[in-house]
Amino acid sequence: MADQADIARPRAGGGTGGDESAGAGDEDLSEPRASTRASTADRHVGSRIRERRVMLGLSQQQLAQMIGVTYQQAHKYERGLNRISAGRLYEIAQVLNVPISWFFEGLTPDSGPIELSPRQRMCLELARNFAAIDNEKHQEALSQMARALAAQAPGRPAGRETDTD
Structure with missing residues (x-):
């Protein structure tokens, strides 16, 4: 029983402990550089999803239903708050009738997303x-x-x- 408490303690504190049994949940906290780069790309992809959704006249609720997520999740995707898996991005591309590369157009390593x-x-x-x-x-x-x-x-x-x- 004490072993389970030791394992749970680093997670509860959001720790960065070196214990491998702490789980994969700590990996985002230990790599801020990768997270920063990814969040710029995540925001760009999210804004492109929103742009295409609006262009097609869809609401966030409609998009969410079409890709099988909640309205809140679709909102987080568009804001770049939650990352989108490759499979989910493929599904979104199918629903919005664009190639996956369309979501990355205008994203450059140094300038970030285009407003x-x-x-x-x-x-x-x-x-x-x-x-x-x-x-x-x-x-x-x-x-x-x-x-x-x-x-x-x-x-x-x-x-x-x-x-x-």
Whole structure:
């Protein structure tokens, strides 16, 4: 019985003890450098998951259901608080219809993740809101309005249409 208490003591204190029987739970505490590098990548991958989810018009709850995790877990993935296993990342890539490499685009060793500009955020919000419109005729009307406004934009030739049907 005393042996079990000795084993449990380092874990309870979050210790860094050298006792091999302390378990794998201590490994994150003993390697802060690897954890720091990984957290930058984790945040980047999480932000890319969120970006794609919003682009597809999915809620965190919907994504969570599609990949078989809780809403809270999906939220932690997107924030980069919890690491994503290779298998889970593969599953997320399948659900979001992107190659796994897409999650790492823009991640460089020295600069970290790329922040979205206000215009990029607005475009993502527009895509999410557009996808949330259930009525196809309303979607088409909004699409035509956007084309008309784009044709009137400064520096764009007048009367030039992008769709001829």
